[in-house]
Each structure stands twice: as structure tokens, then as C-alpha cells.
Amino acid sequence: MTLVPPSPPRPPAPPESTEGLYTQPPTEWSWQVPAQGTARFSWEYGDGRERLLALYQKGKDKQWDAVRRIDWELDVDPYDALGTPPESLPIHGTRYWDAMSERDRGLLRQHYASWQFSQFLHGEQGAMVCAARIVESVPDLDAKFYSATQTMDEARHAEIYGRFLHEKIGLLYPVNGSLQQLLGDTLRDSRWDMPVLGMQVLIEGLALAAFGMIRDTTTKPLPRQILAYVMQDEARHVAFGRMALRDHYRQLTDAERREREEFVIEGCYLMRDRLQGVEVLENFGIPSAEAAELSERSEFLQLFRKLLFSRIVPCVKDIGLWGEKVQRAYTDLGVLDAAGTDLEALMRDDENIADRIEQEQAAEFAARKAEVVAAIDSAAEA
8 A cells, every 4th residue: 555645734824933834733723721829938038958959959950041052053854853763763664655655755754853852842942831830839938949941941931842843844733632631630739749749750750751752763853952961951850850759758648648649640641642743643644543543453563662661660659659550551561660760860960961961062073173173274274
């Protein structure tokens, strides 16, 4: 059977607009989530948890400018933006893949990169809104301080992914339904800890693992820089969630704890379902049910899915949401073994990889500058 490549996006709107880059228009351009809750002020300015205040200081020290730190001059081939192996595509080795021309395979890679980074972009905007909500609602001033730095981090991440999609990929996908549902559930709850649990533990934990998988497999320098630097921030965000919730959840009743465990279970199943990328295959003419089946059979996706929960499962256990139903759900998902993952070691690796990439980038800049100077000197001598 021959695949039907998707129609090209509509002629681009002016550069400052995203409208002409979507594979299909979002169902609504402005999504409004009715939110309930209480804005809390604290008049205690001299108190705070030492570890959380230290994390706040680190958040201030580690602020950076995406315009200057990232080398946006690096070229990106939109039809091979990540350089990941063809085996990572769920239709690789199927009759659909065999029937595709090289041009259409490149188009498929473009759509998958667009779909992945579009979900990153939408998730980061959600994280920015959730972080601002946490500043408003969390009762302790030290947590407000830290969440204020995270709000800035998330704004920077949305800026970066938006620029990468606009300038380098040239294509965007609407927000995935499962991600949108989880964001809505997180924001609608009036309790201050729910945005922390939904965003810092579930969505950020998923993002860290997804970013890391691509960071460690891409052969392209620009996406590698972007993901490494974003992950350096995200590791702090997950650490904040662990600190804030571990303290709070010690005080919960059994009924309150069970309610939050139900939220975690539902959120994890939603995120598992989010990872298929069925929207991409549908755009290439593959029926929805068959696209889902092909994705489910993909060995690469199965491995990817296990790795994606490597950051979430140990964090859920650490904050005390480890009842029988949670463990049964993780057994069903095939990720219970991830409970033993060393989160501290993973976060140290994230920090070290970002620092190493920055050093490599500085060396590359120096080498380029030396080439330019040598060329100028040579021309002058001639």
C-alpha cells in the first residue's frame, strides 16, 4: 500500500505568526481553563527550609539567555532535524515504509520532529502557567521564591522550542489531547499541591526523560544544545516538587493520600497514551486504529516508554504516594522496576552533560573565530 504524504501546510502567515505553520488549526486558538483556588500571602519573611532556599539560590544563579547561550546560527535540515536512526520510526520495516520514496521518508521525519517538539512547546507553556499558579497558591514563602524562578525558566523554554519550530522545522502540531487533558486536570484543582504534583512530578518527569532520550541519541548539535540546557533547569524543578510534596504529604490522611494516588495513576496512563504519535501517521493516510497498532508494536517506542517513566516512578515513591494501587498500575505499565532509579545521580548527569556541551560550544566558537581571523590576515597579506 502506498502512503499518502500530507498536504503541505497553508502558505505561511507573517513570520511573527504561528498560524500558517500548523499541520491543522487548533480547535481553539485561546484555551481557557476555569481555575479555582486561593491566593495565599505569608507575612513570615525570615523563615524557610534550608534546602529549598539553596535551590532558590541555584535557580537565580543558573538563569541564562536563550538568545546568547544557544548557537542559533547552526544549520538544521528540517527533513533530518535530529539525525536519529530510521528504526525509531514506528512504521520502519512495514509495507508503508517500503513504499515510501526518500523524499517522503524525509517528510515523515520532519513531521515526527515537529510533533515531538510541538508537544514540548505546549508542555512548557503549561509549565509556565502552572509555576505562576504555584507562586500564587503555595502557602510557604520559600516555595513561592523558588516557583518564581521556575516561571522564568519555563518562559525561556517555551521561547526556545517556539523558535526552533518556527526557524528550523517550519511546521507545528496542535497540542495532544492527552497532554491537554492532564494540563486541564492539574490547573482546575483548587488545592495548592495539585499543580505541583501534576506539573513538577508527572509532566516535568516525563519531559526530562523524553528530552534525555533525544539528547543522547541525536547527532545534530543544535537540538542537543537546546535539550541539554533545558534539562539543566528541569532537574531543579523536579527536585523542588520532591521537597515541597514530601513535607506536605507526611501530614495527609489516608483518604487524602489515596485521592492523590488516583490522580497519579490516571495521569500516568494519559501520558502513556500521549506517546504514540498517532496524529503523524494519520496525516500520512494511515487509519487511526492501524496507526495506533503500528505504534504499539514498535520496539523503539516500548523502550522509549519505559525510559520515560524512569524519572516519574522513583519520585512518586519518594514523596510517599506508594500504595498498592499505584504499584499495581506501574506493574501493568511495565515500569515498576524504575522505582529503584537513583534520581540524584540522573540530575547530576544532567548538570554535567550541559556543562560539557557548553564547553564544547565555547571551543567551537573559538575555532570559528580563529578561522575568520586567519582568513582576514591571509587576505591582507595577499
